[in-house]
Amino acid sequence: MTTTRYDRHMYALMNDRRTAAAHATTTRRRLAVTAHVALTAIGVGAWIGTVFGPGWGPALVVASALLPWVLLTGVLNGSTRGLLELRGRMLDERQLVERDRVRALAHRITLWLLVAAAIGAGAYSTLADAPLRAAVTPVLVGVLAAHWMMPLWVAALRVQDDPADDPADAS
Numbered sequence: 001m002t003t004t005r006y007d008r009h010m011y012a013l014m015n016d017r018r019t020a021a022a023h024a025t026t027t028r029r030r031l032a033v034t035a036h037v038a039l040t041a042i043g044v045g046a047w048i049g050t051v052f053g054p055g056w057g058p059a060l061v062v063a064s065a066l067l068p069w070v071l072l073t074g075v076l077n078g079s080t081r082g083l084l085e086l087r088g089r090m091l092d093e094r095q096l097v098e099r100d101r102v103r104a105l106a107h108r109i110t111l112w113l114l115v116a117a118a119i120g121a122g123a124y125s126t127l128a129d130a131p132l133r134a135a136v137t138p139v140l141v142g143v144l145a146a147h148w149m150m151p152l153w154v155a156a157l158r159v160q161d162d163p164a165d166d167p168a169d170a171s
Contacts, residue, residue, distance in 0.1 A: 003089060011090050014082025023079035026161055032075050033156050036149070039069040044145045048138045076156040083155050102158060106150040110143075113150075117143045 023029050043065040049058030077085050083099050091099065117139045125132040 007087055007090050010082060010086055014077060014080075014086060016078065019075070019078050020162075022075045023156075023159075024162070029076075029079050029156050029159060032072055032079070033153050036069065036072040036076060037153065039065050039072065040145055040149055041142075043069060044142055048141055052138065073152070076152050079159050080152070080155040084151055098158075099155075102155040103151055105158075106154045109154070110147045110150050113146055114143055 023032060043062055046058040046061035046065065050056075050062060081095075083091070083095060083102065088096060121132060121135040121139045124130065124135045
């Protein structure tokens with residue numbers, strides 16, 4: 001299979017080592033994932049508030065969270081070297097296996113998140129004596145966002161640190 005100019009461009013972008021310092025260590029990747037999860041939750045919550053609530057305040061929150069969210073998404077994609085963004089023909093066999101593992105783990109996590117969301121929506125309906133439809137749409141939007149982002153979060157958390165340069169090899 002031949003690679004296209006797009007494939008080569010994306011491969012170069014995802015493997016650009018100039019940004020490696022942002023995700024070089026496990027601690028930095030965990031921090032980036034935590035910040036990305038928080039920005040995703042803030043953005044989704046504000047979006048739900050914009051759609052289902054009054055006023056423009058939540059829309060401003062969505063707009064202000066978008067740029068840092070996009071930048072952090074780039075950091076996470078760079079940390080995985082494009083594992084989830086590159087086409088399969090650009091990945092080696094080891095990367096294809098890792099991508100399958102990441103997707104399977106993310107799927108299992110999202111399954112349990114869906115179970116918790118269903119129980120939570122039912123409990124809200126019962127305890128608040130509100131119609132179930134009042135909770136379903138916002139819960140579904142939140143779970144959809146988590147389902148969309150979970151593979152990236154899992155992949156970034158599974159990345160191993162690059163081996164440190166051995167000073168003995170330099171001589």
